[in-house]
Amino acid sequence: KKITVMAGDGIGLEVTGITQNILGIIGERFGHEFEFTPALIGHSAIEATGEPCPQETIDTCKASDAVLLGAVGMPMYDNNPNLKVRPEQGLLKIRKELGLFSNIRPIKLFDELLYTSSIKPEILQGSDIIFFRELTGGIYFGTPRERNEDGTEAIDTLRYSKMEVERIARQAFESAMTRRKKLCSVDKANVLESSRLWRETVQELSSEYPEVEVTHMFIDNAAMQLIRDPKQFDVIVTGNMFGDILTDEASQIAGSMGMLPSASVGSEIGLYEPIHGSAPDIAGKGIANPIASVLSGALMLDISFGMKDESDAIISAVDQFLKEGYRTTDIATDETPEDKRMNTEATG
Amino acid sequence: KKITVMAGDGIGLEVTGITQNILGIIGERFGHEFEFTPALIGHSAIEATGEPCPQETIDTCKASDAVLLGAVGMPMYDNNPNLKVRPEQGLLKIRKELGLFSNIRPIKLFDELLYTSSIKPEILQGSDIIFFRELTGGIYFGTPRERNEDGTEAIDTLRYSKMEVERIARQAFESAMTRRKKLCSVDKANVLESSRLWRETVQELSSEYPEVEVTHMFIDNAAMQLIRDPKQFDVIVTGNMFGDILTDEASQIAGSMGMLPSASVGSEIGLYEPIHGSAPDIAGKGIANPIASVLSGALMLDISFGMKDESDAIISAVDQFLKEGYRTTDIATDETPEDKRMNTEATG
Ligand SMILES: CC(C)[C@H](C(=O)O)[C@@H](O)C(=O)O
Ligand SMILES: CC(C)[C@H](C(=O)O)[C@@H](O)C(=O)O
DSSP, X not given: OEEEEEEESTTHHHHHHHHHHHHHHHHHHHTOOOEEEEOOOTHHHHHHHSSSSOHHHHHHXXXXXXXXXXXXXXHXXXXXXXXXXXXXXXXXXXXXXXXXXXXXXXXXXXXXXXXXXXXXXXXXXXXXXXXXXXXXXXXXXXXXXXXOTTSSEEEEEEEEEHHHHHHHHHHHHHHHHTTTSEEEXXXXXXXXXXXXXXXHHHHHHGGGOTTSEEEEEEHHHHHHXXXXXXXXXXXXXXXXXXXXXXXXXXXXXXXXXXXXXEEEESSSSEEEEESSOOOTTTTTTTOSXXXXXXXXXXXXXXXXXXXXXXXXXXXXXXXXXXXXXXXXXXXXXXXXXXXXXXXHHHHO | OEEEEEXXXXXHHHXXXXXXXXXXXXXXXXXXXXXXXXXXXTHHHHHHHSSSSOHHHHHHHHTSSEEEEXXXXXXXXXXXXXXXXXXXXXXXXXXXXXXXXXXXXXXXXXXXXXXXSSBOHHHHTTOEEEEEEEOSSGGGTEEEEEEOXXXXXXXXXXXXXXXXXXXHHHHHHHHHHTTTSEEEEEEOTTTOHHHHHHHHHHHHHGGGOTTSEEEEEEHHHHHHHHHHOGGGOSEEEEOHHHHHHHHHHHGGGGSOGGGOEEEEESSSSEEEEESSOOOTTTTTTTOSOOHHHHHHHHHIIIXXXXXXXXXXXXXXXXXXXXXXXXXOGGGOOTTSOGGGBOOHHHHO
16 A cells, blocks of 8 residues: 655654554564655745745545645744745645545543543543544635735635535534434535535435434534533534634543544545644644544554454554553653653654 | 613523612612613514514613613524514614624622632632633624525524724723733634634734734634633633623533623613523523523622722622522522522512
8 A cells, every 4th residue: 555654843753753653563473565655845845945835745645545744834834924835824725726625523521531631530540532624615715815915914714515514514424323323514605605505515414324313512602512522423514614723622531632533534535634733833842642543554454444443553652552551741640650751762 | 770671581681680689789788770771682672562662761871870781582483484573683783773882791709609600610710710701793694594485494604894803802802901811802803704803813913912812713723612611711802792602612611601791882872781692491480590690690790880889889799698508599509409599588
């Protein structure tokens, strides 16, 4: 299997490096061959080619069976409006080019991390949520998105078509059918026209899935309910921006941002990446938590390659690793003994 | 002082009723006269006049010194795209008509409720955040906001001008100067053009407030940080939609949505309302928590009327009430004895 590896920026290189090692071990054990081809994206691509997602990267991705992504983003761009070329444009471009309209983000708490979160263990215990975030539409892509001539006004456009809503909602319904048969669709239909279209479309589709119990929640309420009582949720489907916000928030359910993988699908080639960012402040120190990336690798085996046993082997290994008490700093507690505090060199 | 009371929908009537009683008591004790004039808004206004915010309501508000609002919204509108007139339009209209561009939402935890939240007490203890949410711009008001002809596509427009960002940011900076001198501005500048304008404008203004330490945070990260470590925040300034989401989420810091008041200001007449909604499911049962509305009344006394002592008297009374162990169901715990479980008739 051909895997394109886009390490990207910041901690991207460290975490994808570890995932490649682990995929290599899995390949040996189960008799598969994984071939890794590097490709540039983000700040590192801008440095090398002037573009955040050069054509060569797109070609490499399209010629492979799946893509592993680290993270993109560098603070130098964030506060400098004069830099018109930015790392994140690369990420948005590759998502669009590969037709990855569905970003799947499972939120699962490893038993061992029950006490790591800022949320009370009794609130968390038993939570198991899967998000379907629409990834190639909404306010991330709508046009016009521009300044007026004298630069004193800016607009972005939130656009959704029925087709875009339907295809992501369908995936969410299908997923709900294999789970607890509950689907919560999140929108802001009391204010936004696009959210009313969203809600209508989900509602219409629900007649095809009579067994699934569908609820609609406003985004403000959802942001609150997610931490008040996460166990009420099974499958959540929402738009690009709301999904971005809710899944980052939901990382607290899993103990840390460093734990959450994601799969972006929609065409033949899936892309797998942690939900965390490039964390340049800790990059190169060997303290980044690689688990989100490693679990993204597990999602790749399962979703893109149909290798369920291989995927489960990775998840068990992570579980075992945590059971043995090993912790990166983001998930360490006062009780974690010195010799179990890991840096990523050791975890690799 | 003339106060317009817009009870609105659902629990709005119950909670504003209690606040009026309390303002009456304060008036007697401190020798002020508060004159209450009712006005229609939301579903109840639609029922009576066909409009969610009739001209009479606007006139009444404009002729008063301050406005007390309950809540608006009814589920019957939310899933019915054929209803073109909706309660929330009334709320958006009155905010716009009164020029209330700044929605101030203080998040403060009463000591007594430290154990009520889904978040761990040690994470919460000492949190004290004030939000400045832009209220009359952004995606709530930008045009075009419409369907295409055959209804298969919908758009909303997120628009901000430098002036709009500057005036709300200025309020936030001024507030930070009276507090711990930390301002966090929340945006999504790595994706949105309007957020880049937002960030630039805040950055420019910061030169006028050299003592204030300014940070910029992406909305996804902010949604996570708010519950991971709320103590890192002092003043937060953000746009209309992001503010809507973050403040609802932040209600978990205060133990319950039922605890949080807000002040909307920008012209001579301030509007005061809980951040919670109309909660039609519990309306009329006498179990709604009136504290958010009562504290909104306290904000009114302080901000609109400059009655600091009177405002503090209300806050102390709420504190006392909680210390004595009285609880509405939303903030009750297993330990709350039966005779302290309140319904709002009793709290009134
Ligand atoms: C880096 C950024 C553009 C991206 C997004 O907002 O989609 C990230 O936050 C994510 O969630 O993958
Ligand atoms: C009812 C709704 C339109 C309103 C908003 O989104 O502004 C509410 O959620 C609020 O926060 O005041």
